[in-house]
Amino acid sequence: MAAPRSDTRGIVAAPELFARVRFRRREPAEPLRPYVEHYWLIDWDLTEPFASHVVPHPCVNIVFQRYEGTGDFGEVAGIGLELFTQKLEGRGRVCGIQFRPGGFRPFLADRPVSDLTGRRLPLPEVLPGFRAAPSAVLGPEAQDARVAALDDFLLTLGPAPDPRAERAMALADRVREDRSIRRVDELADTVGMSVRSVQRLFAAYVGVSPKWVILRYRVHEALERAGTGAPPDWAALAAELGYSDQAHLVRDFTARVGVPPTAYAQARTGPPR
Template sequence: MAPVRRDTRGIVDAAELFTQVDFRRVEPAEPLRRYVEQYWLIDWDLSEPYVSHVVPHPAVNIVFQRFAGQEPFVEVAGVQHGLFAQKLEGRGRVCGVKFRPGGYRPFAPEHPVTRWTGRRIRSPEVFPDTDPTTVLGPDDDAARVAALDAFLLALDPRPDPQADLATALVERIGADRSIRRVTDFARAEGMSVRLLQRLFAGYVGVGPKWVVLRHRIHEALERAEAEAAVDWAALAADLGYADQAHLVRDFTATVGAPPTAYCAAYSAASSPAASRSGTR
């Protein structure tokens, strides 16, 4: 299994996020690692509101949350199609479980994962007997991680070879940039396109084409934040797009701004002058 991610792929302006919140990623207990990629823990104490943005991965999350002025709650967040925005203000805490693609289905085997796609469903509709403070209450990270382990193990997930297959296929797409067409990928895996699509719908929550495109956008976003001048036509070719226009279309639809506009805004926000003036 792939280890806990240490990159910031998908987080829009990760450097700014890390100045606003205390963000940690932790491995789950060993029996859970075939299902769970990582736990993510966030605490904040802000004098002014801040909005974080993430281009989501093909993963379901269970999130325990405590925001200023609200009762603590837990929710299931399915794969989100577009840019995910979360407003943070005052003091708060989040303890999240990021499942591997395919890893959530063994915890809820009665429903295909598409049931959760594009949705955020709070208790009591999900986990009605769970007290969120058992996870959110402790100030010690180790105690919170132990509480997350206990919560998940109590759900008694059952190993599912189809879930393992879905996880492996999504990880393969992420690791191999030459995978560009679903038909070619299905053939290489000895599957029909329809069977591959049914597997992804049942266990990942989105189709294989969506996964391929999302990895492309993650890489394009990463390049936009890392390079002063991106050759978008060359990058489009590297990522397997027919032309630059198709990359611009997908980037704009996902991130909410064309690549050049996003780069200009990011560069302005990251400049020394901006930092000195407090505009970040």
């Protein structure tokens, strides 16, 4: 990984969010890069409340959080199945670790990642052998110091090398990068595995099915296209992403984002002239 990605995939109404918060992505230490997509840091100081919305990635996150009026705390966020909404108000800070799909399993020992899916659990409940002090991560004002604290936290956990985790991460990367893979059998064929073996691997190491990952990356791509520049040709985009027709894209997008793609695109760019 040369640098954290700069796209806004998964973030609903990204410009509105970035106008209100300070958002950065940072690389982890070199030994952690096989497992971690990036760190993400958010600070805000708002005069009016704002609700942020995210269509979750197929990734586990560890999140250290500070909200006005509450104590610092850390939790493990399994893959979210629904649109995630967080109300931000007053002053606050979040420092997050986004693992690569499959990258959290080496930190989890023998527990399948699917046990975490759709759940947000206190750190000690998921990693009972470690007692983290969230203030060590959230306290420093300098972002470099926060990144160093996140590095120290993960390196202390000492992930165990796992060839099956490496395979799961490689397959998830293939889904994200290769738009020609539209079905699970096509993914299985690329590595000479059976469909059932791929499904078991994803359940244990990623936390959701390979079909779910394929569909989620389709929605992320459509969300990104709808929020930047001129509205796309929806029928052409549906075909490009492997939908049987435009109606299927509209239905999938609406179910995950909460509004139809045309309405979302119009809200981002204004009415046509």
